[in-house]
Amino acid sequence: MFTPHVLLKLISIFLLSLFLSNCGGGGSNNASSTSNNQNAGDSSSIYDVAYKGLTFYHQNIPTSEYTLPPLSDAKFNTLSENNKRLVADKLLSTLFFGYPLKTLQEKIDSGTFISSILSALDEEKTDKAWLEAYILDENIFDQINYNEQEGVDILSRFYMMKNLDKYFLHNWTAYILTQTIMFSPAYELDTTHDANIENVYSRIVSMLNVDSGMRYITYVHMMSEDNWRRFRSPEDNGREMLELFHLDENDLHVPIAGKALQNWRLDSGGDTLIVGLNQNTKPLTLFNTTIYNGDDFYRELVKSPLFIKGITTRLVNYFFPEESTNKKSKITTSILESNPETWQDIMLQIVFSSEYLLHSSRVKSAEELFFSLSRKIDFKHKKNTLHEFKNALEEMHQASMKYKLGKYSQVPLDTLSFSNYHKYIRERIFLRKSNPLKENEYDAWDRQGWGEAFVANEMFNFNESNITNTLESFVTYLFNTIISRNPTREELKLFHEHVTFVRNDTLRFDYPFDIFRKNDDPQKQKEQRESSKRSITYLILDYLSRLTETYTYTYTKVQ
Numbered sequence: 001m002f003t004p005h006v007l008l009k010l011i012s013i014f015l016l017s018l019f020l021s022n023c024g025g026g027g028s029n030n031a032s033s034t035s036n037n038q039n040a041g042d043s044s045s046i047y048d049v050a051y052k053g054l055t056f057y058h059q060n061i062p063t064s065e066y067t068l069p070p071l072s073d074a075k076f077n078t079l080s081e082n083n084k085r086l087v088a089d090k091l092l093s094t095l096f097f098g099y100p101l102k103t104l105q106e107k108i109d110s111g112t113f114i115s116s117i118l119s120a121l122d123e124e125k126t127d128k129a130w131l132e133a134y135i136l137d138e139n140i141f142d143q144i145n146y147n148e149q150e151g152v153d154i155l156s157r158f159y160m161m162k163n164l165d166k167y168f169l170h171n172w173t174a175y176i177l178t179q180t181i182m183f184s185p186a187y188e189l190d191t192t193h194d195a196n197i198e199n200v201y202s203r204i205v206s207m208l209n210v211d212s213g214m215r216y217i218t219y220v221h222m223m224s225e226d227n228w229r230r231f232r233s234p235e236d237n238g239r240e241m242l243e244l245f246h247l248d249e250n251d252l253h254v255p256i257a258g259k260a261l262q263n264w265r266l267d268s269g270g271d272t273l274i275v276g277l278n279q280n281t282k283p284l285t286l287f288n289t290t291i292y293n294g295d296d297f298y299r300e301l302v303k304s305p306l307f308i309k310g311i312t313t314r315l316v317n318y319f320f321p322e323e324s325t326n327k328k329s330k331i332t333t334s335i336l337e338s339n340p341e342t343w344q345d346i347m348l349q350i351v352f353s354s355e356y357l358l359h360s361s362r363v364k365s366a367e368e369l370f371f372s373l374s375r376k377i378d379f380k381h382k383k384n385t386l387h388e389f390k391n392a393l394e395e396m397h398q399a400s401m402k403y404k405l406g407k408y409s410q411v412p413l414d415t416l417s418f419s420n421y422h423k424y425i426r427e428r429i430f431l432r433k434s435n436p437l438k439e440n441e442y443d444a445w446d447r448q449g450w451g452e453a454f455v456a457n458e459m460f461n462f463n464e465s466n467i468t469n470t471l472e473s474f475v476t477y478l479f480n481t482i483i484s485r486n487p488t489r490e491e492l493k494l495f496h497e498h499v500t501f502v503r504n505d506t507l508r509f510d511y512p513f514d515i516f517r518k519n520d521d522p523q524k525q526k527e528q529r530e531s532s533k534r535s536i537t538y539l540i541l542d543y544l545s546r547l548t549e550t551y552t553y554t555y556t557k558v559q
Contacts, residue, residue: 047211054299058213058341063118063352067337071354073114083556084108085484087357089372090553091117093364094319094351095172097164098372101481102459117164118352125163135160140442142383147390148187150198151400156386158371167209173343174204175367180314181406182244183221186230188402191266196226197401214311214343215302218245222298225266225273230404234261238297246306247313256286260297312336312346319350321410322362331355358556363411366398366421369551373429376481378451380434383442388428395420422545430541433534452530454481455537467500467516471536478540483549491543499536513539 047057063070071087079087088108092098099107107113135141135156143149154175161168177183178201185196200221207217221227222241231237238257242248263276279293287300301307309332316332323331331350340346350356370389373379393399397412398421412418432449441447453459461473475495479487487495499513515532519525544550 052299054215054219054303055213055341056216057211059211060342060344060348061338061340063348065338066349066353068331068334068349068353068355070349070352071114071357073112075354076114077111079556082485084113085480086554087556088113089484090357091351092164093368093372094356094553095164095169096158096175096367096371097168098375100376100378100454100459101477114352118348120164121166121169121348123165124167125165126161126167128167131157131160140383141381142387144384144387145194147387148194148197150194150201151187152386152390154197154201155367155390155400158367159374159381159386169344169348170205170208173208173347174201175400176315176318176347177204177343178401179407179410180318182218182311182314184230184403184406185226185401186404188399189230189404191232191271192226192229196229199224199226201401208343211342213341214346215307215341217343218307218311219298219302222301223294228264228266228273232266234258234264237261237264241298241301244314245301245310246304247310248306253286256284257297260284260286260291261294264294308340309336312340315346315350318410319356320360320362323360361553361555363413363552365411366393366396366424367400369425370429373425373482376454377429378434378453379429380439380447380449380451381442382444382448385448389424392420392424392428396424421551425550426542426545430545431538433537450537455533464516468496470515471496471499474533474536475540478537478544482541482544483547485549495536495540495543498539 047055047059049056076084076087085104085108088104089098091114092104098104107116110116135153136143141152141156144152154171157171158175161171178185178197183200183204185200186192187194187197203221203224204217207220228237231240235254235258238261239254242250242253242257259280259282263279265274265276266272267274275294281292283290283292285291286297287304287306289300291297291300312335313328313332316328316335320328320331335346335349338345338349340349366389390400394402395417397414397417398407398410411421428448429450432446434449434451435444435446436452438444438447455474460477461469463470463473472492475487475492479485479491512535513532515529515536517525517528517532519528
């Protein structure tokens, strides 16, 4: 009796065999289509299933076998309190996640922060049926077919996923890959359609869910119509696959690839990938082996050692854009020593490494900042919030999955692009408080913003008899939530001078920053104090929106 997990894998193998039979997949003479294990029902050996030397499934290598040294709990626990928060926030926000400050501090104080995040990423907690129904509920999220709704749904999914678990990791992995030149759906092109966004992204997530290896995932992607919509002729497609995945710019290899792909084309009339019968029948030499047709070309490309080196190099460049070429080369070499076969082997090895968490600096992507902030500040959305975010990404020139060659620069730093980045974070996130009376009114403009729980009095030390200590505690709380550090003496002085004043019972105006104002009506007093606290919050968040630290990951000063 097959388990559902094994059965799903066997079905995918069967479907692949049908796909290959329609693509001229039997023309190579270097191996026959086979499984290395004759008893396919044995779940312990499903990872041996292969097609002409291309193994379909791989288990992730354990952290203990990472050759790019990971940051351990023991090392993390030796950091200063400030550095612990910085490193914890860097790890979480890189993964598009975050926790309210009190929750984060509890996890840090546990002494097992790093290992607990790793363990969580190996567990399944997400209710996928609920999640998909929720983000497609038109009463909660706008469904607009002219704004690449498929891309907005992906952003909405990250916004709503409650747990940093295995399913979250698979979605994050797919999202990072589709931002790169390797897997971008490239919806900016006339030959691509919105559906290609969902096809490319969902295929990666689905294949990750059944432990598909990165060679197999890439092989299936390269043979897909989605890929051919981006690179449309045999020579163009062959050249780009060599450059994208092998970093091979040898023009002598392009005619060979074109010859192998001679019967492949994107039909302009039917707008469909065609694999004809006029395939090449003469032996061609490439990848140190003999190939004949398109299936051979794609399969042997991903089987080559140059494939692993190429994709590792691209991902190292993605996560370490500010480092020197020499340093990136050393990091790549270190990862390759672990013999990675899954995307997780590379991507988690990078983001959990001491090199990344302690010794690298770069600008945060808008997604890293938005998704982490939304969880830290009890952010509430309105129906079109994620559509607005998607549009804002375009204005920042950080559009998700749009560009033919992926995001050339993960975060463009020209004046216009970054000013739009700052404008969105400041005006749409920091300077908007959600109206609690509109909790169930998703159409309401004032539903969007940070929630009252974010600045509840129990989140800091509220002392009615000591305005100075209360203010300093509140400022410190906001600084640590947003930028993971305490305010300086100068910063505390700045806010103290702006917010505090000498009380005078003869004053005839309401001071907007007086969180201690008194009123004979208890309810009115609470409303007035909350209004003043909101004004102070706006003031401090406006200041934080102008700090470089809000938008960057910094080096950690380790003693």
